[in-house]
Amino acid sequence: MQSVSDWLNTPGKLAELSLALVVVLPFVGALINGLGGRVMDALMQAFFSWVPGVKSMKPGESSRGAVVTIAVGAVALAFVAALFSFFTIWRAQANGEPGQLSVYLYHWLSLKTPRGTASIDIRFTLDQLSGVMALVVTGIATLIHIYSAGYMSDEPSYARFFTYLNLFTASMLVLILGDSLPLMFVGWEGVGLCSYLLIGFWWKTPEYAAAGKKAFLYNRVGDFGVLLGMFLILAYVGALDFKSINQAASTLGQAQLAFNGHVFGLSIASLIALCLFLGCAGKSAQLPLFVWLPDAMAGPTPVSALIHAATMVTAGIYLMCRLSPVFLVAPHAMAIIASVGALTAFIAASIALVQGQLKKILAYSTVSQLGFMVAAAGVGAFTAGFFHVFTHAFFKACLFLGAGSVMHAVGAHGDASLKELGGLRKVMPITHATFLISCLAIAGVPGLSGFFSKDEILLGAAMSSHYFTFAPWLGQATFAVLLLTAAMTAFYMFRLYFMTFSGEYRGADHGHHDEGHDHAHDDAHHGHGHGAPHESPFVMTMPLVVLAIGAALVGYLGTPHFLHLLPNYWSDWLHPVVASAFGHEAEVEGALSPLVVMTLGTLAAAVGIFFSWSFYGSGEPARTVRNLAQSLPSLRVFLEDKWRLDPLYDLLVIRPAHTLAELFALFDRIVVDGVLTRLSAALTRIAAYLLSRVQTGFVSAYLALMVLGVSWFAWWFVFPHAKVAVHNEGDKVSYSVGRGFGYLTRMDFDNNGVYDTAWVEDPNGFEHVFDDQARGDLVVRVTSLGPYHRVREFRLGDKLKSAVIDAKVLGEGWQRDKSDNVLPVVKLKKNQVVLIPNAAVVGQYDAKAPAQEMILRRGDSLRIGRAKLEVGVAVHSVLQVKNVFGYVKTKNIEIHLYRDPSLDKPNAPADDEVPGLAEQPRSDEPKDAPGPLALNSNLKVGR
């Protein structure tokens, strides 16, 4: 214990421990509930069955308290630990130290790259950016865990739900705190998995399971981009931790993508940014991958609030902020990102205008707000985008939880139709108040959090003209689209508010539900016995109140500088880690002034709210809605069909994929299952039939076969076998002869009919040096010198009088002249080899003059094209093997003798250049007379 307290007293160790606990605690909670949930339930049930007076319990009911304590406790403690860690770095920064806390757990893997070894550690780092994000995630996760305790109270799979929720929190924290891209990717995939599991939480309803699958698959498309980006970074930076990547940003911005020397005008940073943005588009639901998010509302409402509004979907924006220096040096990629963000914001808002379901509207609103954040990152205002992540987490979580509270009140499940709501203001005062505050915040009403963050984004877009130097209009276009979207946001949010809370309650009969949920989770809410709508219990309203307070107030952390209201804590805090396209407090010449931007933003909100009130808040809603619908029917249908994106994807991606799959299936059925399977089956059957004839069952037949087999073995052992391997270096040949039982061996090396050795028992060590008189056919060998090792050998004799040397063995550029392609030929003429070079370069590689015919003799070698040509002789040796019965076997061995390269070694150059070629003729080696007259002067002549 002494050592533990010593360790904790070491400066910084306690903070490191708390940082590790932030990640570990939710994971431990998930482990306990996930592995022990059922055991716990069984034990509790057994215990309660002993207690008199307790009525029998449904599955999952008895262990509910324990599960909640563990799940909420784990996340709440993680929040406390995150707070402690955060204040540690806050204090450090206030003291002028680097505001960073890092805990190293262990070394994960080392990747060897051309730029050095990338060491990837399990290391969690809390800095200004991840600190804020960790606080948001743990804080909101805690609130939503508490809320879920009430909301899911009728759910049989209670422990499973909280396991997933805890696992999600742990994965999200790994994503945020991971120090390197691979570790972040672990969390990235982890949250994707949890999202899938929770969307399909009520998996017995096929549509819900399909929604989970859809989310997972769309995310996979994005993850593919993240992986590609990661590989690119590994290739060009040689490291994967965020610090090294960001330090290398300017190098990446200058490096150009080139392929075979061709430059595409695309920097490596742009390519990396686009690849990573594909991942962000998947996770943060941007065009073209956003369609999964509205479907993800199939999950329980707290899940929609936590994962699909407040935390996971902002991971893409978080990644962009994390690697903001890399994104910033890639303005072309940023232009695409800004456009995608603004378009997504607009399209999603337009769809939200006409949706009729509570959570669907909120989902499209989330997509739209994510579009705002991405557009902010795209115009280089990362701080503003991340500020919106922060404020959005509060008001959108509050809105979703409020929607959940409404659905809980009216007994709706899955989603609630606006047509069956209304007038809930009186019965649900707390829900109403918090919902109104959040609506005002998201609409951008001055004084509330959404106003400040949206204003920062609009300001960033307005100032971005000087960042997009190649397209100054882009900033203004982004600004205009975002401003329009802001007005639409205010409109649809207040449409939602008015149709839910004002007017009269339109829910006809309380047992009735708008969608068909007649499966496993049915009893969850049906069994509730809903009377009139009622306010939700305290565990559900408490998080609403906390979040609403946050939605109202957190904006004051980032008040704009020009108001001189408060210091802009937000941008000051993030300044050390997040890059920006603008100066710290810059006002850009020629752009709209901040005050004008703010006024326009406020006006947009006012216009949106006013129209919404006049349509839905003032009169009898049904008529005005109908009037609006009738005025533009086709547009309305188009928007209700979500811009027909799903059918478009179906046509562009799914149908072709299906067609391809069907083709492959056809191939599989006909070729693989049909021909191949049947054929092999038939062959096996025939073989089996034939072999089974042997199995007569008569012992004497088996015996006869055995005697035959043994006799064959006996013969094989006694029969002489001559196996010989030949190794020659020039004229010196060594033979290795296989030995056998009782064998005697002798050899006639030069095939003159006289055996050169006696019969010997041990044939090893046979060696012979051939002299110049050795006779045989002439052989020509051509060996490539190029990158491929190719060899051609021609034995010129009675059978083959001439041979063409092909271009493959000669190698690239074997011709003197590209237009002339006549291949060289070797011929046998009067026991001499004649080489007709035709178009080939012979000898000196830069020889331009056509070479003459040359006469080559045994031992000559020269260079032709990019190959070496040698002339040798094919000689024969004869091997005889005798066994104990005197049976003799004779074997003829053909050996090709070329010039011994070792003879050239003493004077040869260090590199293995062809001897005697492309170099000075050797003066120290006397030429044998008479040399072939037609040879080049630098060609060495045979001995």
Added chain:
Amino acid sequence: MYLGHYLALSCTLFGIGAVGFVVRRNILVQMMCVELMLNAVNLLFVAFNRWNIGNLDGQMFAFLTIAVAAAEAAVGLAIVIALFRLRQTVQSDALSQLKR
């Protein structure tokens, strides 16, 4: 008498045994053929031992073979009796249960 003669006799005996073992169907005769082959090998052992002066390995092996042959005969005859009680025959053709 040279070694070759012994070898020739041994090979002949072994061949007769092997052929008889394969051709005949009476299990008793087949067992006799097995004995014949064993004794051909015995002859070989003893003959070779004559050329291996100062060493009695070959003769030792001959005794070993005789002992094994006796044991084999005892077991084999017991099996034949059991078979005869079961099937009322000692023809090996009649015994094709191995097929199943």
